[in-house]
Amino acid sequence: MSGPGSAVPEISQTLDRGLRLLSLLTRREHAAGLTVTELAQALGVGRPVVYRLVATLEGHDLVRRDAAGRVSLGIGVTALTGSVLPTLQGTLAPPLRELAEAVGATAHVTIDDGDEALAVAVVEPSWPTFSVAYRRGARHPLTQGASGRAVLAARAGRHTLVTSEGELQAGAHGIATPLLLRGGALAASVGVVSLVALDPALVAPHLHTAAGRVAELLG
Secondary structure: OOOOOOOOOOOOHHHHHHHHHHHHHHOHHHOOOEOHHHHHHHHOOOHHHHHHHHHHHHHOOOEEEOOOOOEEEOOHHHHHHHHHHHHHHHHHHHHHHHHHHHHOOEEEEEEEEOOEEEEEEEEOOOOOOOOOOOOOOOEEEOOOHHHHHHHHHHHOOOOOOEEEEOOOOOOOEEEEEEEEEOOOOEEEEEEEEEOOOOOHHHHHHHHHHHHHHHHHHHO
16 A cells, blocks of 8 residues: 555556456457456456456446357447547547638547547538538548548558548548557547648648647547
């Protein structure tokens, strides 16, 4: 136990293991679930410990077990995501607003959610007559759109602008930059999408500025 003045905070070992278990299940390669034995090996604990963790998380619908005993994420995770998105929208709105107004295009932050790209914050510009209706909570394959492919680039450690034309919506032009968050644990992208062609050279400085602020806000 940490004594007075100690610089090392106390943590709950059980909670830490439970969060690590959930993190394992979010990985794309584990989409089909993991067995208790595989989870025990990954966490470095015994099977009884994993059984207790799974039973507790099951009680909150955060994980589920199929007939073969494989453990995967439960529906409760979706409910948590739904409550987190409004908070992220409020947190990320200022840099996205500046980006949207500077470029005249819809600005967004998209994160890695398994095999899909998930838009967690979106801001539309005020001055163009028409803008792309890209909604918070929208999902699409990571292989489609500038935002999704920029997330894949972040996973691979590549820092380059990614562009797209008409991949998610006819006539839409997208530009996004990869972003790694939380020490590389989360792949994301910051991007813009417009109904008119965008010049990457002009958009890039604004994207990089917004990406830097997003990284600061999300750590």
